[in-house]
Amino acid sequence: MLEQFIYIADMIGVISCAISGVLVATRLRMDPVGIIVLAAVTGIGGGTLRDMMMGATPVFWIVDNNYTYVITITAILTVFWLKHIHRSPPYLLMILDAFGLAIFTIVGAQKALALGFSGPVAIAMGCITGVVGGMIRDLLSGQIPFVLQKEIYATASVLGGVLFVLCSYLEFTPILAMSIAISGTLSLRLSAIYWHLSLPVFASDREA
Template sequence: MAAGGRQAAEAERRVGLSRRRRQPDDAALRPFTHMKRIEQVVLAADLAGTAVFAVEGANAAIGAGLDLFGVMVLSLVVALGGGVIRDLLIGARPPSAVSDWRYPALAFASGLFAFVFHERVAAFSPSLLTTLDAAGLALFAVAGAVKALEFRVHPFIATLMGAVTGCGGGVVRDVLLARIPVVLVTDIYASAALLGAVVVVSCRRLGCSPIVAAVLGGVACFALRMAAVRFGWQLPKIAAGA
């Protein structure tokens, strides 16, 4: 009887061990959950910024007198250009704009919307368009910095990638339209993207969650850009011919 009891106890112990092996280890899953959260932050900010900048690119193309094809090209360039440059520089290949169909589809749809409903979009107040542009800049700056950190680049480089993501598409747009890039001559713009990226990188280095870092960085970028527009802040420059 004693031997039978020991055998039964041993069998129960083995069954318990087997069940524990099949159950997921929370500690082991935690890094995967963390990475998933980072990916969600990047995706949400990237897609939102894509829609905003695609409309802006379409407006610039319409203002330059381009046809439908030109409008769609400018929409895609402005919406996806900064992200493509960022991904190539940090080694994210293929770029998200190529590997994820949602990026070009959203940019195309947003550009087409701006073309078809141009009169309604043109009726938007300048302040609203400026606000949307600042929001798009903040979203892209945040997404660029967060994704660069995800690929374990140096924090300084991650900061630059935030600015590249926010301003890269606009620079390519201006080159295609044969004009000096707006980020080089306008009131504080790229600097706002840099500030947002600095806040994101600093918060992540201090142990903040990706969502908290993204929110704080986005608010900082948006606030500086809107304040620069409101009060006419500009970086120092030397007048031509001086």
């Protein structure tokens, strides 16, 4: 049951992030190849780097082709949907990103603990899984990634990783631990979006 829960959650995260990649690609008027590329890197980029860093190879989407099928189908359906509504809601990208961030963070942290890595490493792997796909998407589209701005983004991911590791050490059931951590990450990120919460920024007026 745990494996099924993780698999379904991971797929939901992939779909959410793939849609966000399509939203960015269509706003920039990319061709079909560009749309698929942005959908793919957003959906599986973080997990790919995570697996490579932990030596969990071949990486998950090479072993399970369902990930590539889901990304491709999601991209096609999203393009048709966008053509039908003509314009997507302004906050849709950030909301989808929030769901992907929350799910991927906990899936990444869970995999690290399952492979025997320490709590701090699990938190780091969760953060990498959560933020890297969006970073690659934004860099490819010529934007400053959310994680490098004042957005409460990586902070929410770290919170989720810490919650999951603590719940695991307290011997909560894995599904309960993941649910609590996902809820914590998602709540912080959505609250930051809704109330325009942000981290302080630092700037210098001095010239180099």
